[in-house]
Amino acid sequence: MKKKKNRFPKKTALLLGAAALLLLGSTVGSTRAALTYYSENYVAGVEMSSIGITLLENGKTVGARNYDKNGEWMVTGGELLGDLLKDGELLVPGKPYDEQLEVRNSGNIDSYVRVIVTKSWTDKEGNEVPVTTLDPNLIDLHVTEANGWAEDTSARTAERGIWYLNGALKAGESVDFADYLSIAPAIRDMMTKSVEQSGNATTYTYTYDYDGYSFRVGISAEAVQTHNAADAVKSAWGVDISDVITNVSGN
Template sequence: MKKKKKSFPKVTVLLLAAAAVLLVGSGVGSARAALTYYSENYSVQMNMQSIGVSLTENGDVVSSRDYAEPDKWEGSTEGTLLSKMLGENEKFTPGKKYEEAIGVTNSGNIDTFVRVIITKSWQDADGNKNTTLSPDLIELNYLTDNGWAIAEDQSTPERTVLYYTKAVGVGESTPALSDTLRINQSIASEVTKTVKDNTITYSYQYDGYTFHVDAEVDAVQTHNAKDAIKSAWGVDVNVSEDETEISLQ
C-alpha cells in the first residue's frame, strides 16, 4: 500500500516593501510585512518628513520605514515574518499554536493613528492564489480587548482590517493585535482515496499548497485626524476632542 504524504513545499516569494520570505526547514508558507503610507494623499497641514512606522513580531522589529522628504525614505529596514516560528529541526504541525504577536511602533516624529490589514491565502508552487481553499483554516488569533478593533464591514474571510483606536505617540508601541497562529488540523482530513492496480493512494486537497499571511501597515497623522483618515483610508471615524482616540462608525 502506498500512501502519499501530505506536504507543504518550500517557496520563496518576493514581497511588496519587504524582503522575500522563506520558512527555513518547514516549507509551511510565507508572509510579508508591507509598510504603506496613505497619509501622503492628505496634503493639508501635513508634515510627511515626520511620518514613520515599524511592524513588530514577538517584540522584534520586522520591517520599518521613516519618511525623510517627499519621495524619499530613510532608516528603512526589511525583515521576514514567521522566520523564527519553528525551532531548530522542528517540523511544522497542523493544529499546533505558534506564537505570533504582531504590533506596530511609531518610529517617526509625530503622533499617528495606525491601521493593519491582514490577508490570508493559499497559493500553489507557482504563486497562484487558490480561491477554493478556505483561508479560515489559517487561524490568526486576534486580540480586541486592548485597543485594537476589527472593522467587520471592511473584512472578509481572507482579509481582516484592524484599527488601533488610540494615538500612538513618538517611540511608543501598540499592544499586540494577535498572539497565536495555527493551521486547523482539519486539513489532514481533506483526503481522497484512490485504488488502482492493488495500490491505494491518498491525495490531500491542500497538497502542493502553501499558506500565506500578509501584514500591511498604514499610518496617518493625528492632527485633523477625522479629515486625514477620511482622505487616506476612505472611512468615517469618530475622533475625540483631544484627537487621542478614534472609534469606528
C-alpha cells in the same frame, strides 16, 4: 469676506507592509505538514514630516519607515516569519506558534493606526486558489483584541481583514497586535481516498488535498496623523473616523 481655514494637507499618510510566503506540503499517510518559507518585506508611502511606524515580530524590527529631521525617509527591513519553526521542525496543524506582532509609533507625533491582514492559498504552479477550494480562514493569525484592536467587519472578505486601534497611538509607544499563528486542524481531514484491489489485497491511498499548496500571509501597518483627523483619515483610508475609531482626540 470669509477667512480661509488652514487645513492639514489631505495626503495619504505612511504605509508600511511586511509580507511572507510560506510553503505548506505533506506526505501521504502523515498528519503533519512540512513547512518551508521565504519572506519579502515592502514599504510604500508619501512624505509626511515627523511621522513614522515600525512593525516588530517577536521583539525584532521586520519593517519600518520613518521621516527624519533631514527630510528623508529612513527605511529598514528584515525577514518575517523566519523563526516560526526550529531547524528540522514540521508544522503541526492546530498547534499555535508564537507570532508576537507589535506596532510601534516610531515618529514624534501621535497617530491613528490600522493593520490590514491578507491571507490566501496558491497551488503548485503559484496560481491563487479560489476560496471555495481552500478557505483562507484555515490560516489563523490571532489578533489580541483586548489591546484595543477592533475589526471593521463591513470591510471583511474571505481573504482580508482590517483592524483599527481605538484611540491614538502616542509617539514612541507600542501596542501588541497578534500573539500566535496556526493552521486549523480541520485541514488534516481534507484528503482524497483511492482504493486499489489486487487479488485478495486491498490498498488504500490517502492524498492530502492541499499537498504542494502554499499559504500566504500579508501584514500592512498604516498610520495617519491625529491633527485634523476626520479629513486626514477620510483622505487616507476612505472611511469616516467615527465609524472605525470611537476614542478620537487631537482634532
